Amino acid sequence: MQPIGTRVAVNERRLVQDSTISSHTCREARSHVNKNTPGHTYTSTAACSPRKGRQQTTGGAWIAHTPTSVASMKFCSSSSNCSVSVGVGNKQCLQQFWSGTNSRLMLEPLSPAGNSPRTLALARRIVSDCLSTMRTVQASPNSSSTRSLKMLEDLPAELLQEIMDLLPTFGQRAQLFLVSSTAVHLLEWRSAPPLQLSEEMGGLNLGDLGACAVAVAGAKPQHPVMGELSLGSNNIGNAGAIAISAMLRDGCTIRRLSLRDNAIGDAGAHALAAALTVNRSLVELDLWGNRITGAGKTALLAVAKCKLFLELEMAPCQPSAWVKFADGRMRAVLFEWISHVQTCAHGALDSNADPQDLLFRTFSFIDGFFICKPVKRAELQLVGVAATLAATSVGIANTLHELHRNDDLAAWLASVTEGAYTADNVKIAARRIMKVLGCKLHTPTAYTFLRRYLRKTGWTQESFSIANYLTELAVMNGVFSQYSPQALAAAAAVLSRQYTSQGIGCKNMQNWKGNLLHCSRLDVTTELAPCVAALSRLHAAEHGREYRFVNKKYMWHGLHMVAKIKPNPPADVGYFAAYLSSKEATSADQTVADWHNECWRHTPDGSPTSGMGSP
Numbered sequence: 001m002q003p004i005g006t007r008v009a010v011n012e013r014r015l016v017q018d019s020t021i022s023s024h025t026c027r028e029a030r031s032h033v034n035k036n037t038p039g040h041t042y043t044s045t046a047a048c049s050p051r052k053g054r055q056q057t058t059g060g061a062w063i064a065h066t067p068t069s070v071a072s073m074k075f076c077s078s079s080s081n082c083s084v085s086v087g088v089g090n091k092q093c094l095q096q097f098w099s100g101t102n103s104r105l106m107l108e109p110l111s112p113a114g115n116s117p118r119t120l121a122l123a124r125r126i127v128s129d130c131l132s133t134m135r136t137v138q139a140s141p142n143s144s145s146t147r148s149l150k151m152l153e154d155l156p157a158e159l160l161q162e163i164m165d166l167l168p169t170f171g172q173r174a175q176l177f178l179v180s181s182t183a184v185h186l187l188e189w190r191s192a193p194p195l196q197l198s199e200e201m202g203g204l205n206l207g208d209l210g211a212c213a214v215a216v217a218g219a220k221p222q223h224p225v226m227g228e229l230s231l232g233s234n235n236i237g238n239a240g241a242i243a244i245s246a247m248l249r250d251g252c253t254i255r256r257l258s259l260r261d262n263a264i265g266d267a268g269a270h271a272l273a274a275a276l277t278v279n280r281s282l283v284e285l286d287l288w289g290n291r292i293t294g295a296g297k298t299a300l301l302a303v304a305k306c307k308l309f310l311e312l313e314m315a316p317c318q319p320s321a322w323v324k325f326a327d328g329r330m331r332a333v334l335f336e337w338i339s340h341v342q343t344c345a346h347g348a349l350d351s352n353a354d355p356q357d358l359l360f361r362t363f364s365f366i367d368g369f370f371i372c373k374p375v376k377r378a379e380l381q382l383v384g385v386a387a388t389l390a391a392t393s394v395g396i397a398n399t400l401h402e403l404h405r406n407d408d409l410a411a412w413l414a415s416v417t418e419g420a421y422t423a424d425n426v427k428i429a430a431r432r433i434m435k436v437l438g439c440k441l442h443t444p445t446a447y448t449f450l451r452r453y454l455r456k457t458g459w460t461q462e463s464f465s466i467a468n469y470l471t472e473l474a475v476m477n478g479v480f481s482q483y484s485p486q487a488l489a490a491a492a493a494v495l496s497r498q499y500t501s502q503g504i505g506c507k508n509m510q511n512w513k514g515n516l517l518h519c520s521r522l523d524v525t526t527e528l529a530p531c532v533a534a535l536s537r538l539h540a541a542e543h544g545r546e547y548r549f550v551n552k553k554y555m556w557h558g559l560h561m562v563a564k565i566k567p568n569p570p571a572d573v574g575y576f577a578a579y580l581s582s583k584e585a586t587s588a589d590q591t592v593a594d595w596h597n598e599c600w601r602h603t604p605d606g607s608p609t610s611g612m613g614s615p
Helices: 023-036 090-098 117-139 145-154 157-166 170-179 181-186 207-218 238-249 266-276 294-303 321-343 355-372 377-394 400-415 423-441 446-457 461-476 478-482 485-495 512-520 524-542 549-553 573-580 583-602
Strands: 054-056 062-064 073-076 083-086 228-230 256-258 284-286 307-309
Touching: 207 238, 238 266, 266 294, 321 355, 321 377, 321 461, 321 478, 321 549, 355 377, 355 423, 355 446, 355 461, 377 400, 377 423, 400 423, 446 461, 446 485, 446 512, 461 485, 461 524, 461 549, 478 524, 485 512, 485 524, 512 524, 524 573
Parallel strands: 228 256, 256 284, 284 307
Antiparallel strands: 054 062, 073 083
16 A cells, blocks of 8 residues: 655635534544644545636645636655646546556555544544435435535545444445545545445455455454355455455354355465365355366365355256257156155155255256256156256265265165166266266256345245245246246245235335345346246146146145145236336335446446245
8 A cells, every 4th residue: 555645735615504514523623633643734635626616726725716727736656656647637647547557546544643532533423424414415315415425525535534434334335435526536445344244245346355344344243143145246356255264264154155256266265165174154155157267166065064056057048959858848747757756755865955955956957967968768767866866965065975875865766767777877877967067066046046035035934835836837847948047036036925815925025126136136127027927927827737746746735735826817028027127126226236336437446844945
């Protein structure tokens, strides 16, 4: 961090009447900082941008004058020859300066004298005023309180950074960014650990700096019971992953951690692997969409006791040959038979495993294998039971040696083929599936995303059962292979809330639509609404077909007999697009979207009772 050598004092003459942040407070702040830091004269951040109708004198003061040319001011690093002119083309000059490799306009923290109790108390006082004013501005953008925020620009940059660091959440820091151009250009919102962590912090461009701040905050005693933490799409690299791994080693009790779609490489993967050897609380870890090679993935799989999701399959543009085989009838028949086999296992399968998770992983393995290998009708039954064995083995452990512990299960699976295959045949086929799929064995399914979305939107046992029913119907139908697992899960979560008049209760959560859209990252018009409309039509078409095992299964009392629920009349895409884009879904989410845009633009490195589980 380069110290700023030359500082120019600015004579501030602007006073704001009836301001929440009073001019007296600002003058007191400036004088106190200057008094406690001898040898330095601190500039008001307002000096960093030219003022309309004023001209800056050589002494740094702004005077009322219509200039023919705006005088420039230079910030010079005391340890480099870099400088940047501020005046005409101020934005372009700052961007050029920020892009330099040897120097960057960074604000150093207050000196020890500046961190005196009186300074911190004064900063906290301004923080309280600032939060109150920002809430007023957000509620009424045209109110007189808008002018009071401009007074922040009159504070020294170092004190303003201190105020930024004291704001308890990244969201409140984002509000300051959205109302203050000075904050956007000169302050760093990711440098200090937030006092309050949010479970969903994806897409904020935290980078390594923000990841380190989150790691420090996550290790503090006030966050001992946080259930999950999403840090996806944040441009986090190896340094941030190493900081997160230190948090996991230090006793952090987070159960689900998402680091998807970042820039983590093998160094970060090895650090996370070392943390997984001692961490016992983590049950799910998302790492797809990173730069981890086979060596890093192998290191993670060798030690992980939790579910690792290393890859995520994209929805194909065209159905595969397997999906189109016999017009999709063979795939539907095989999936129904596998569902029947696993449901009637009667203790042969792991009693501690979630049966729905096992079923959907089996479906995923079958689809993945037949996409890579040509379909042979004679192998369908063998691949089905072998995929069940592989899914049981990969549930927690991940090596091929785990298959040797499942001799009894392999023998039972062979018996359901009525002598067509032996236990050895089943184990050999399972090894083949695991070898062909490789890291694709560790892929999240529609059921994985369904559980996550229901935790964010609210659920009951009844709504969870009907959401599972709809998701299972969709996965068995080849037409839905064109949709991503996220879209299938989100569509089922939406439709599970449409049957309250028929006794399917749902937990009311504020802004559940916005929560769903934010955590799923789906486009309403092109991804989610078409899938919801298609799923509502499928539900209407499948209702009353009692010969199908999936309908028999969901007529059981343990699953709340949701297959007997009369479907609502199917609606078109436009209806669901309007429903999901209503003000409830977008108003709170718009602030988040604005924050995300500002972060990316102005951050330097932003270039059931029967055994079914519950969310």
